[in-house]
Amino acid sequence: MIDFHCHLDLYPDPQQMMKDARLRDVYVLSVTTTPSAFKGTAALASDAPRVRTALGLHPQLAHERKGELQLFDELLSATRYVGEVGLDGGPEFKKHWHDQLSVFNRILGACAKAGGRILSIHSRRAAKPVLDALEKYPDAGIPVLHWFSGTQRELRRASDMGCWFSVGPAMLAGDKGRSLVSEMPVDRILTETDGPFAQVDGLAACPWDVDRAVETLSLLWKRPRPDTEERLATNLKSLVEAKSVANVAQASAVR
Template structure:
């Protein structure tokens, strides 16, 4: 089964319909959250539902305004979380003023050894080099989601064993094209970042992973079925590094 490793299910108008559509397309969904409160809400809302894992998140732009209580809550929920995300750093214009607070939250999360045993999806906009360096130091083999940083940092990320998740908006962007050229296929995973990422004129949904696969197949000059096998193998290796079986 293909896995959408980064999807904001709680931000769609009708999350359950999106999940039904994903299931029909054979796509397992990792529902990232932006803070521990939203994680608990979404878990309650979805209950025990097949085809989706809710990830415990602390978005860097939320971390800027977080209280010590929020961080404590995150760390308390960590043992029960099967996925972590999204977490990370954002030093773009939106986040530059809260760099200090973001670092405090990110460091506290990376310092918890449980993070090394969970799949993690990470935001790094405008802070790519620092994010990569910290993940490398903490030995967290995370996924860099929607990477838009310098190509010169990609090599460091690969050496650190990091992964890159590709979404439908990226395969349409010129900047991402040069990233895709440089990425070895064995470090590629898939995501939608829906509904924030677009697929053409609408919000991306998990079943759009199939179109992204077509694109990767053309880029790698192999049939789509082989591209699919390659990504599924990557998923297995990625989950294997966390002692988890793939969804």
């Protein structure tokens, strides 16, 4: 099982959640919302070989935490993964749009300068400006659009640009989400939960709840469950071995 976007540090008991994910053999990309949370979150995964920690600065916090950009730059060499980053066009965050753009562009520029990273990107109500920014920084790395909710036209543009997508049970529960996923390149899809923010059956989604997403993908792709699991595993292998991020330091990387 693969959970490519999960906030492990934000569960009520992060250590227990980490242990449970490890016992269930879930591959997890543990995204962070601020640079100051990175080291503590990475420490949770110190003995979990299938958990990776991403360095993030969430767009909803950009106006409050833009002062941590220097820390972001200092930590960037410690990981191959960046997230959660991006833009949020929700009305409650529009007044901070300038800060969001400034932070996101700064992050993309830093990633490009560092040789590229795998990026887990937030684009709620902001698909076009996110894609515009990615076009400005083609060397920033490989964008993985988390819980993409744009239009079909924006999806085609993202696909043509080479973007990847992570999709979860909450996204796949709705008609729009399933319609979008049906049009995504099968070889550029990974599963996620966005736990603990997303819910499954009224409870915070756990990493192993990606099982629900795998089931839905099997139906959408009209494939047996084992074939779907194999496709997702192949996708993950392809992503992490992509040449555009091959120069990222690994020997000294913090997971």
